[in-house]
Amino acid sequence: MKKYTNLILAGLVIVLAVVLVGVLTYVKNQPAEKRALQPLVEIAPMEPDSSKWAVNFPNQYDSLMKTKTNNTDTTYGGSSQFSWLERDPRQVILFAGYPFSKDYNDDRGHINMLDDVRATKRLNLDDSDPKHTPATCYSCKSSDNPGLWDRMGMEAYDKMSFNEMTPNINNTLGCANCHEAGTMRLIVTNPALKEAFERQGKDWTTFTRQEMRTVVCANCHVEYYFKGDGKYLTFPWDNGTTVEEILTYYEESGFKDWVYPETDTPMLKAQHPEYEFFTAGSTHYNAGVSCSDCHMPYTRDGATKYSSHDVHSPLLNPEESCGQCHTDTEYVIGRVNIIQEQVATTKLETEDAIIDAINAIKAAVAAGNADAALLDEARKLHREAQYMWDIVSAENSTGFHNPEYALKTLADATNRARQAQMLAAQSINDTSLLNTGTYYVTPTP
Incomplete structure (x- = not known):
């Protein structure tokens, strides 16, 4: 009898195993969208209203909404809208003659993007002025954009x-800027990013999901410029994405x-080149870490695991961000502080060198008898020095995304600035133009 019972149990185990294998095989062979949890509502392609996506993804939406009110600062950044011109008055001089000398605030959270771009004093809303602000400035501010680009094309938009x-434009940045409705996969929505990859011979659709957790941020967190009279949004990556390669691109295009x-001096303004900065051989990038791993860490709501869309500095939640890889988060925070202090201090020293160069070139121009060739070379070096500095300054990590690259770039910028200053002095044979620390000199009434 016992033997008979054992045979029955063994038979049941075999039957259950076969059924389980069959079920798993069936599920595995279903399309991805059928394997996932079925959505409560169907989301239209490129749906700009993020609240409609929220029905299916309430945790992600609720965390995204937190970026509207979160305004906690870190030592060198954060989410409050402080003025860079007040925090660092040197930048008023560095951006003289450009709208950034009038208004330059630190970024707030994602949900505030649309309000903030409409409120900036840098806007020129006089359409009769050839220098009026183009629609291109909306490119990274709204979830309406993917649909608009699809319907009208980016050329007409810009x-x-x-x-x-x-x-x-009725919706601020949202789900449609990063996700494909239905599948929820991460996608390239900005035509400028797609075109930049194409010019590099890259197909973003072949990238891994982990790669896309960084690439999707490059829809916006990049260096760009407005090309030609049509103000066509363009990423200057044709030669590569390092600061030297981008400078070569701008030099060749005469921009x-x-x-x-x-x-x-024909000047360049860097934007927010987090993607280029991070991917330039940084330790974390080489280790396979993505932007989302640190800025959108996985969290839980009961049994539900999801990626937080409350995008902010990892220093504000180090256990969830850094703690996924580093066991001692206090040590990590200490290292970040050391790195950022080094970069912030070096950045100010570079600014002083650039201002010395500016003042020397001004004096040489005013003299009226400068050697034209030497003066032109001084201008070129000033342009390069300030752009290199700005690549670090405009990048939102105070160097931490790539510390070695940040310090090297600032060192190269300082070197170019001092060379520009020396050439300006040589152009009129005036050694007094070699004085340093001219930012601190009180102007003569």
């Missing part, structure tokens, strides 16, 4: 003025953002 585009007053 040719419009900021004023003309405003009635079409300038503005002309510095009293020196006639």
Whole structure:
């Protein structure tokens, strides 16, 4: 009898195992969208209203909404809208003649993007002025954009003025900027990013999911410029994404953002090159870490695991961010502080060197008898030095995304600035132009 019972049990185990294998095989062979939890509502392609996505993804949406009110600062950054011009008055001089000398605030959370771009004093809303603000400035501010680009194309979009585009922009940054409705996969939505990859011979659709957890941020967190009269959004990556390669691109294309007053230097303004900075051989990037691993760590709501969309500095939640890999988060925070202090201090020293160069070039121009070739070379070095400095300054990590790259770039910028200063002095044979620390000199009434 016992033997008979054992045979029955063994038979049941075999039957259950076969059934389980069959079920798993069936599930595995289903399309990805059928294997996942079925959504409560169907989301239309490129749906700009994130609240509609929230029905299926309430935790992600609720955490995204926190970026509207979170305004906690770290030592060198954070989410409050402080003025860089007040925190570092040198930048008023560095950006003289450009709108950034009038208004330059630190970024707030993602949900505030649309409000903040409409409130900045850098806008020129006079469409009769050839220098009016183009619609291109909306490119990274709204979840309406993927649909608009799809319907009208980016060329037509960028040719419009900021004023003309405003009635079409009703939603701030949201789900549609990063996700494909239905599958929820991470995608490239910005045509400028897609085109930049194509010019590099890369197909973003072949990237791994982990790679896309960084690439999706490159829809916005990149260096860019407005190309030609149509203000066509363009990423200057044709030669590569290092600062030297981007400078070469701008030099070959003859592009300038503005002309510095009293020196006639054709200047460049860096934007927010987090992607280029992080991917330039940083330790974390080489280790396979993505932007989302640190800035959007996985968290739990009961039994539900999800990626937090409350994007902010990992220093504000180090256990969830850094603690996934590092066992001693206090040590990590200490290291971050040391790195950022080094970069912040070096950055100010570079600014002083650039201002010395600016003042020397101004004096040489004012003299009226400068050697033209030497003066032009001084201008070129000033342009390069300030752009290199700005790549570090405009990048939102005070160097931590790539410390070695940050310090090297600042060192190269300082070197170029001092060379520019020396050439300006040589151009009129005036050694007094070699004085340093001219930012601190009280102007003569």
